[in-house]
Amino acid sequence: MIRTLQTGQRCEVRIASVSSRSELLYSTGDILLEAANWTLDGQALILNGDGKLWKLDVDSAQLSEIPLTGIADLNNDHVLAPDGEGIFLSANDGHIYHAPLEGGAATRVTKDDGYFHFLHGVSPDGAELAYVGIEAGDFSRPGRLMVMASDGGAAARIDVGPGHCDGPEYSPDGAWLYLNTESFSTAKGHAQLARVRPDGSGFEQLLQSESVDWFPHLSPDGRYASYLRFPRGTVGHPADLPVDVVLVSTADWGAPLRTWPLSGGQGTLNVNSWSPDSACFAFVAYPLTDPAKDQARDA
Template sequence: MRRITRDHPDRPYKHYLHGVSSDGSTLAVIVGSVPTSTSSPAEWRTDVALVSVLDGATTFVTSDEHADDGAEFSFDDEWLWFTTERFTSAPGHAQLARVRPDGRDLARVVDSDTVDWFPHPSPDGAALVYLAYSAGTLGHPENRDVALRILRLDDGDPDPSSARDLLRLFGGQGTLNVAGWAPDSRRFACVDYPLA
């Protein structure tokens, strides 16, 4: 075992792994900038970054005040899909986005009233599954009524009008945080929290 991520001399960071490129050379991570002891907790920032498996070099794809989370590569490594709060002024109203690995073409995927988290494209590039919380939810808490939603991808491009509930369940944090598609794109794994 060896460490991949590097220390940053200016400020401590936390790294949250969410995706791996198809050739295994690059990690899609969320880099959380930890507030210094003299800064306020509001200075906590999360950005999408790429980390080289070879040497740990970190390239920020986003670097701003908007909260980002859950970055994952598309099947062809042409896009990074992620959750962000950049498209609305409502606190915590996370929405789905995608961006090129070099930071170009940042776009909202679907405009919804729900708080949407953790987009996972299928290996064949035909569908995107994600977790939807009710409006007003802050973060991605556990023990909530949530929906797994799916939308069609046409040649890798999202069709927002096709978004629909696939399954309603009791879950939240941990239900769909990381990719769980089967290699044939016919099934995916998720976690619900059955009540005793």
């Protein structure tokens, strides 16, 4: 399903720095953009919108489509390859693809194995993918943490308990997979932040909270992390809720360095959006606002 903006709603791509500033980079009432990745050269953000892939230049704030062929409409799960030249993408047909970041023909990576595949992580050496598998595309079933070779092949499940999990991505050193999971609670939807080693050992909760916490993303230097905080009682990661983007030090997940409240959720912070120098990260908000009052601002 391709998401679109509501009447009177805008899409805001924002950049937050570890020094706690947030600036509006791009705003539009025409297309709902989601899930920013930062390119390795630091010059652009890669987002999806309208089922397509887009490049947003950081200096000029110019948006341009990256033309792809051989792939179904995209969803908001995409991760750059470590070489900076390719990108792995999840599509609405339930499969993961690889494509040149400059555009061109996409190649399907996953097989018809009875699962929908939602990509979130690529290992630092580019050899392995981490994704969430949904059996038969039945979203009433919990997502399972899966890994597979990035050039295809059989998948392996990593056991992180019975609860739904999402957002698995590798730490910069490849030693851990960071994710959110409902396995620490019997309350439906009560996702919490966790990590596990790629061999399935060391599964642990990072933060015990009353909120519903999703999508932990580590900075390239491993010193900071961002994540998305939903209101208590939220089930899944729906759109258009009052949420918080949270910045923490990885030395103390329980002490936020800064939070940014906004209207969003789905699409806001689905993938790792840190800049290559670890100085800032991007996120997307979806306010209902008066376009005449829309302007760049600091927060």
